[in-house]
Every structure is written in C-alpha cells, then in structure tokens.
Amino acid sequence: MKRLSIIKQPIFSVINDHLIDYPTPSNLNYFWGFGSLAGLCLMIQIATGIFLAMHYTPHVDLAFLSVEHIMRDVEGGWLLRYMHANGASMFFIVVYIHIFRNLYYGSYATPREMVWCLGVIILLLMILTAFIGYVLPWGQMSFWGATVITSLASAIPVVGDSIVTWLWGGFSVDNATLNRFYSLHYLLPFIIAGASIVHIAALHQYGSNNPLGTNSSVDKVAFYPYFYVKDLVGWVAFAIFFSVFVYFYPNFLGHPDNYIPANPMSTPAHIVPEWYFLWVYAILRSIPNKLGGVLAIALVFVSLLALPFINTAQTRSSNFRPIYKKLFWLLVADCIILVWIGQKPVEDPYILIGQLASVVFFVYFLIFIPFIGKFEQFLINYTPSSRSGGLYNQKTEKTA
Structure with a gap:
C-alpha cells in the first residue's frame, strides 16, 4: 500500500508511467x-x-x-x-x-x-x-x-x-x-x-x-x-x-x-x-549559386519534414519491402559519399560527384518515397504470387 501511495505522487507517477511500467x-x-x-x-x-x-x-x-x-x-x-x-x-x-x-x-x-x-x-x-x-x-x-x-x-x-x-x-x-x-x-x-x-x-x-x-x-x-x-x-x-x-x-x-x-x-x-556537417556542406557547395545553395539546404530539411506526409507505403518495415531496402542502402551509401566529398577540394571530379550525390539524395525523398509505396501496391494487386500470399502481401498497422 505504501508503494502504491508513492507511485500516485505526480512526479513519481510520470516516472513510473514513462520509464518503469511503460x-x-x-x-x-x-x-x-x-x-x-x-x-x-x-x-x-x-x-x-x-x-x-x-x-x-x-x-x-x-x-x-x-x-x-x-x-x-x-x-x-x-x-x-x-x-x-x-x-x-x-x-x-x-x-x-x-x-x-x-x-x-x-x-x-x-x-x-x-x-x-x-x-x-x-x-x-x-x-x-x-x-x-x-x-x-x-x-x-x-x-x-x-x-x-x-x-x-x-x-x-x-x-x-x-x-x-x-x-x-x-x-x-x-x-x-x-x-x-x-x-x-x-x-x-x-x-x-x-x-x-x-x-x-x-x-x-x-x-x-x-x-x-x-x-x-x-x-x-x-x-x-x-x-x-x-x-x-x-x-x-x-x-x-x-x-x-x-x-x-x-x-x-x-x-x-x-x-x-x-x-x-x-x-x-x-x-x-566538422565531419558531422560535411554531408550538408557537400550539398551546399554542389550548387555554384549562393542563393541556390541556401535553398538546397532548406530543401533538405523540408524533405525530411515532409517524409511522413508523402509516404504512400502500407507496409512499414524494410524486412518486407525488398525494393525499398535496396533504395535505403543506396541512401546510406549516398550520405557516406556526401561526407567524403564535403572534405575534398572544390575541383573536378569532386564537384561532379557531389552534384550527382546531391541529386540522388533529393530523388530518394521527393520521388522514390512517394512512388515506391504505389509501386508496391501495384505488385500486390497484379502479381499472382502476391495475391496468394507473396512477400509484398504483408498487412501492418495503419493506426496505433
């Protein structure tokens, strides 16, 4: 009874609800x-x-x-x-x-x-x-x-x-x-x-x-x-x-x-x-125009903020999305390349590589993410193996 009365105190109740019995x-x-x-x-x-x-x-x-x-x-x-x-x-x-x-x-x-x-x-x-x-x-x-x-x-x-x-x-x-x-x-x-x-x-x-x-x-x-x-x-x-x-x-x-x-x-x-800025810095300097570089950095965070709202996939985990999994690792490799380019001199071929890597970054978020979910749904609807219980035919939560 004494333990229960302590837990009911506001501060201990918050700790219990979010760190103990959560x-x-x-x-x-x-x-x-x-x-x-x-x-x-x-x-x-x-x-x-x-x-x-x-x-x-x-x-x-x-x-x-x-x-x-x-x-x-x-x-x-x-x-x-x-x-x-x-x-x-x-x-x-x-x-x-x-x-x-x-x-x-x-x-x-x-x-x-x-x-x-x-x-x-x-x-x-x-x-x-x-x-x-x-x-x-x-x-x-x-x-x-x-x-x-x-x-x-x-x-x-x-x-x-x-x-x-x-x-x-x-x-x-x-x-x-x-x-x-x-x-x-x-x-x-x-x-x-x-x-x-x-x-x-x-x-x-x-x-x-x-x-x-x-x-x-x-x-x-x-x-x-x-x-x-x-x-x-x-x-x-x-x-x-x-x-x-x-x-x-x-x-x-x-x-x-x-x-x-x-x-x-x-x-x-x-x-x-510093190394943790290099991927952003590489995108910034991949555009020769100063205003264009600033807008590109703004677009990076706009793309990240928009991600949940432009996502069309009905399946969450990459474990059940083989195409998306490959695209995910493409993004990881692209970010590593951007970090590498960010510390290189502003000269060829690093300029071209940085520009290509920047394009891939934005294509991933603004093109791949909105359309990959629709493509997966197309496979579910029109692939015979999917209709009979194939890999894409995985139902996951839409709401909690």
Missing part, C-alpha cells in the same frame, strides 16, 4: 536503444558545457588562450574539454544511427508523424548548436568557418545583408559575433532538452514502432526491467567506444588548423567543417 513491444532490438543513448549524450554535453563555461572567456583576444588555460591549468580541464569536443561527435553518431533506424523500419509513418517532425527539428537545433560551439575556441577553422557560413545569409533577397550584420554584430566576424555565439551555445542545449521531452511525450502517445512494423498492442512488456537492462548494455558499449576517443585519440575527429589562433589576415588553404 508498455514496450517485446521484439525491439538494440537499435531502439539509440534514443536513450541520444539522451545520455545530451546530458554529457550539458554537464561538461556548464563546467567549461566557468573557465571560458568569450573575447577574441582571450578565447583561444582560455581554452588552452582549461587544457593546461584547470584540474581535469583536459578531460572536460575532450569529453565535450568528442561528445559532440558521439552525439551525432548516435542521432544519425537513430534516424537511419527510423528510415529502415518506417517509424516515421502514421500515426507517428509528429514524433518524426520533432526529431527533425531537434536535428536542426543540434546542427546550429554544434556550429556555433565550433566557433568558440577561436581557432583558424572556427573563425573562417563562421565567416563563410554566416555570410550565406547575404544571399537572401532584400534582408540578407541586414541578417549578416545582425549575426556579426558589426561589419565583420569579431568580438560581438563571439559573444552572440557564446550566449546562444549556452542556451540552445536547454531548448534541445525541452524539445526532447516533447519528442518522448509524442512517442509515448502511440507507443514505439517495432522491427516487424505491425500492431503490437497485444504483445508488450514493461520497460523495466527488460529494456532497462538492454539499454544498459548499449550504454556500457557506448562508454567504451567514447572512452577510446577521449583517452587515446582525442583529436582524431577534429581539424589540426583549429589549434592555430584565429587570424583574419590568413585564409586557410581549404576550409573544412
């Missing part, structure tokens, strides 16, 4: 654990970021030196800095795997449209937060990356130049820019945390999808202890993977030029953003 499909695999891993990464970034902010100085004359002070003089500062810098990469690795899992198993389909759209918004906020955070060390790549990316806003008709001036706080990337970015970098993670809570609430409204893509309302178990232990295994594996980079290869995922203080008078031979 009904979970019994056939979830380890790929479903990347959602909780993303939450863990966010907590690591917020915690390490708060302690780093205690020693960081947001001034163009002192920012680079303050980072070196953290690394050399602050007790445990090197660990905080390496955890925060590599934690951003770990966060994106986890989120990208989480996104591709959703694409593979069709978790974006009705009735979970809002879950997917909130996830895309969180991804956009993550990219923005990581970009302005990369500027804070005030190294060569920080300075010139900020200069190049913020100047893209000038391509917007009429208001573009005013937006750039507002972002810079003047007529060039300078101290006002650094202060703006520092303030936003401190604020945005908490906005991401709030959006993540809404994301989880939207997910729990209809429940999780499952590898079969079927209605699993009659085959669910409590989240604790079954999936708590399964997630814990993933957390331990992630901690080992993360630790290898922090302790043995802390600068492997960064660019060496960012250990050179920012110099407005010396442009780097090749400006390369």
Whole structure:
C-alpha cells in the first residue's frame, strides 16, 4: 500500500508511467536503444558545457588562450574539454544511427508523424548548436568557418545583408559575433532538452514502432526491467567506444588548423567543417549559386519534414519491402559519399560527384518515397504470387 501511495505522487507517477511500467513491444532490438543513448549524450554535453563555461572567456583576444588555460591549468580541464569536443561527435553518431533506424523500419509513418517532425527539428537545433560551439575556441577553422557560413545569409533577397550584420554584430566576424555565439551555445542545449521531452511525450502517445512494423498492442512488456537492462548494455558499449576517443585519440575527429589562433589576415588553404556537417556542406557547395545553395539546404530539411506526409507505403518495415531496402542502402551509401566529398577540394571530379550525390539524395525523398509505396501496391494487386500470399502481401498497422 505504501508503494502504491508513492507511485500516485505526480512526479513519481510520470516516472513510473514513462520509464518503469511503460508498455514496450517485446521484439525491439538494440537499435531502439539509440534514443536513450541520444539522451545520455545530451546530458554529457550539458554537464561538461556548464563546467567549461566557468573557465571560458568569450573575447577574441582571450578565447583561444582560455581554452588552452582549461587544457593546461584547470584540474581535469583536459578531460572536460575532450569529453565535450568528442561528445559532440558521439552525439551525432548516435542521432544519425537513430534516424537511419527510423528510415529502415518506417517509424516515421502514421500515426507517428509528429514524433518524426520533432526529431527533425531537434536535428536542426543540434546542427546550429554544434556550429556555433565550433566557433568558440577561436581557432583558424572556427573563425573562417563562421565567416563563410554566416555570410550565406547575404544571399537572401532584400534582408540578407541586414541578417549578416545582425549575426556579426558589426561589419565583420569579431568580438560581438563571439559573444552572440557564446550566449546562444549556452542556451540552445536547454531548448534541445525541452524539445526532447516533447519528442518522448509524442512517442509515448502511440507507443514505439517495432522491427516487424505491425500492431503490437497485444504483445508488450514493461520497460523495466527488460529494456532497462538492454539499454544498459548499449550504454556500457557506448562508454567504451567514447572512452577510446577521449583517452587515446582525442583529436582524431577534429581539424589540426583549429589549434592555430584565429587570424583574419590568413585564409586557410581549404576550409573544412566538422565531419558531422560535411554531408550538408557537400550539398551546399554542389550548387555554384549562393542563393541556390541556401535553398538546397532548406530543401533538405523540408524533405525530411515532409517524409511522413508523402509516404504512400502500407507496409512499414524494410524486412518486407525488398525494393525499398535496396533504395535505403543506396541512401546510406549516398550520405557516406556526401561526407567524403564535403572534405575534398572544390575541383573536378569532386564537384561532379557531389552534384550527382546531391541529386540522388533529393530523388530518394521527393520521388522514390512517394512512388515506391504505389509501386508496391501495384505488385500486390497484379502479381499472382502476391495475391496468394507473396512477400509484398504483408498487412501492418495503419493506426496505433
């Protein structure tokens, strides 16, 4: 009776409903654990970021030196800095795997449209937060990356130049820019945390999808202890993977030029953003026109947001969609190519490869997704083997 009275308290009731007795499909695999891993990464970034902010100085004359002070003089500062810098990469690795899992198993389909759209918004906020955070060390790549990316806003008709001036706080990337970015970098993670809570609430409204893509309302178990232990295994594996980079290869995922203080008078031979931006950067620079590149980036996120609404498939999981499965792996290969192209010089043949890869990316979302479902339905209706119980003749949930 005492336990029941405690559970009925508001805060404990929420924890019990969403983390303990939450009904979970019994056939979830380890790929479903990347959602909780993303939450863990966010907590690591917020915690390490708060302690780093205690020693960081947001001034163009002192920012680079303050980072070196953290690394050399602050007790445990090197660990905080390496955890925060590599934690951003770990966060994106986890989120990208989480996104591709959703694409593979069709978790974006009705009735979970809002879950997917909130996830895309969180991804956009993550990219923005990581970009302005990369500027804070005030190294060569920080300075010139900020200069190049913020100047893209000038391509917007009429208001573009005013937006750039507002972002810079003047007529060039300078101290006002650094202060703006520092303030936003401190604020945005908490906005991401709030959006993540809404994301989880939207997910729990209809429940999780499952590898079969079927209605699993009659085959669910409590989240604790079954999936708590399964997630814990993933957390331990992630901690080992993360630790290898922090302790043995802390600068492997960064660019060496960012250990050179920012110099407005010396442009780097090749400006390369962090690896998790490269796929977007490759699409951006595949279009020679600045405004066209900005519109292409906008179209990337519009395509992602529109995905649940242009999807026509009646079957969710790629396990029962052999044609879609091949197209999915085509998308994975295309994104890997975009990441590779993003770090290459802007010259042939990399320009042509980047343009072709960008076209494939948009064709996948704007052409393949709307028509593949109709083509599969055509196979069901007109293929004799399908009418007699073939591979495409799989019925999955339309609503939760």
